[in-house]
Amino acid sequence: MVGSARFALLGLAAACAYVLGACAGGDVDPVPYASTPAAAPSSTASGPATSPPPTTSMQPIGCPYDHGGTCLFELEPGTYTTTTFEPSITYTVPEGWVNAEDLPGNFLLHLDADDQLGGAGGSYLGIYRNAHAAAISCVEDAQEGVGTSSRELAEWFTSLEMIEVSEPQLVSVGGLDGLQVDISQVPGAEPCTFGGGVSTPLIIGDGKVSDLHHVVSAEIDVRLVILDHEDGNVTLEITNVLEQHPTQEYRAIVQPIVDSLAFGV
Structure with a gap:
């Protein structure tokens, strides 16, 4: 698989679809570290050899997640640039953020304090290359007849009766233009069942550079920023688990x- 296959409703245990790739089996191991040995004892003319206090330099080695690509894991406040995602992304984060994916078509940031393993997954900012509309028939495939431009995707989402979609807004982000929509599931709607949870399919990867299958449910809401790029798109997904944050607070x-x-x- 190229990247992640996250059902935002289900979390890791129910769907084996955790964005960090922990489905490979068991818990994710802590980040490995390389330790720089302490300096060797030194002798002086005035006395026996003495040992200075031990010093250790702890440096993270690589991304700790099996399907995280070249992710940077826990981030210090600052500005970073992806090394694998295309087109490259330069971004700035404050304290408390984790970069959990840097793949050819999948990029992921989430707050370290937000549990990603709950029944509804976790809150996150994902960026995906060439996202497609997910099939409303509940099969894990792209919806036939829907293109990948911001206009075509926004029109498709607004046509669905089981979700509430805001009026599409023109946006410009990072040098790309497109449309932004806010999406929530209509109360009482039961379009699809994945792993025992009721949800509406939203976006799916192209199976070439991006790999995902994401939904909206009563437990989460989603903001999609669909930016036109070449013959496809770069799509930002801001998914908020309502148990973790009020909607407007997380978006802020x-x-x-x-x-x-x-x-x-």
Whole structure:
């Protein structure tokens, strides 16, 4: 698989679809570290050899997740640029963020404090290359007849009766233009059942550079920022688990990161 296959409703245990790739089996191991040995004892003319206090330099080695690609894991406040995602993404984060995926078509950020293993998954900012509309028939496939431009995808989402979709807004992010829509599931709607949870399919990867299958449910809401790029799109997904954050609060937390984005186009 190229990247992640996350059912935002189900989390890791129910769907084996955790964005961090922990489905490979068991818990994710802590980040491995390389330790720099302490300096060797030194002798002086005035006395026996003495040992200085031990010193250890702890440096993270690579991304700890099996399907995280070249992710950076726990981030210090600052500005970073992806090394695998295309087009490249330059972004700035404050304290407390984790970069859990940097793959050819999948990129993921989430707050370290937000549990990603709950029944509804976790809150996150994902960026995907060439996202398609997911089939409303509940099969894990793209919806036939729907294109990948921001206009075509926004029109498809607004046509669905089981979700509430805001009026599409023109946006410009990081040098790309497109449309933004906010999506929530209509109360009482029961379009699909994945792993025992009721949800509406939203987006799916192209199976070439991006790998995902994401939904909206009563437990989460989603903001999609669909940016036109070449013959497809770059799509931002801001998914908020309502048990973790009020909707507007989480979007306000994420917005400065969105504002900092610059795509290498």
